[in-house]
Amino acid sequence: MGTRLVPSGRTATRLLQAAIGVVLVEGLLLQNPGVVVNALLSLGVTFLPPVLARDWEVRLDTRLTLYIAVAVFLHSVGMLGFYESVWWYDHLTHTLSATVVAGVGYATAKAFDEHSDAVHFPGSFLALYVLLFTLALGVFWEVLEFGARLLATAVGMDPILFQYGIDDTLLDLVFNTAGAVLVALFGSGALRPLVESLTTRFDRSFGER
Known part of the structure; x- marks a missing residue:
């Protein structure tokens, strides 16, 4: 559709x-x-x-x-x-956001795999890649939250992003991991139309295989 x-x-x-x-x-x-x-x-x-x-x-x-x-x-x-x-709201939104991020990472890598005969990503590699990709962006987000809070405090404004300490950060990363695992296990079917659309785009941009 x-x-x-x-x-x-x-x-x-x-x-x-x-x-x-x-x-x-x-x-x-x-x-x-x-x-x-x-x-x-x-x-x-x-x-x-x-x-x-x-x-x-x-x-x-x-x-x-x-x-x-x-x-x-x-x-x-x-x-x-x-x-x-x-108490559970932050865990819910982090899990949902992580599945979106993981889905983008998975679909892009899978589309490159299907676009190029020179590239092959086994299923186990894709699962690990999705996990690491999601965690890397999750860590970046936590650093962004921390920096935004420090900046807001320095200029006397309400923070745009919130960071509640190391325990909160670790929990966020746990639920980011949960989102990535959900995509690695169950996302291939739901993301198939996006993979096909990206593959077509890569074919047009970089030439057929």
């Missing part, structure tokens, strides 16, 4: 975008830069699939498009206080 959602999928995505818009307005009313910035970034992510389809001819499956929208919606809502008040 590509990024052309069936009516129910299109409606669900629009509703999620509207809900993120409500979070954005709430952030503006609260004068909370963390809520505002994260809501804007989340909205941007929801509009990325049609941009990829239009400009790069990379098409995401309807279910994957919705899944990404749900993940960023939950993150933006979490900035309203759920990260602090609901």
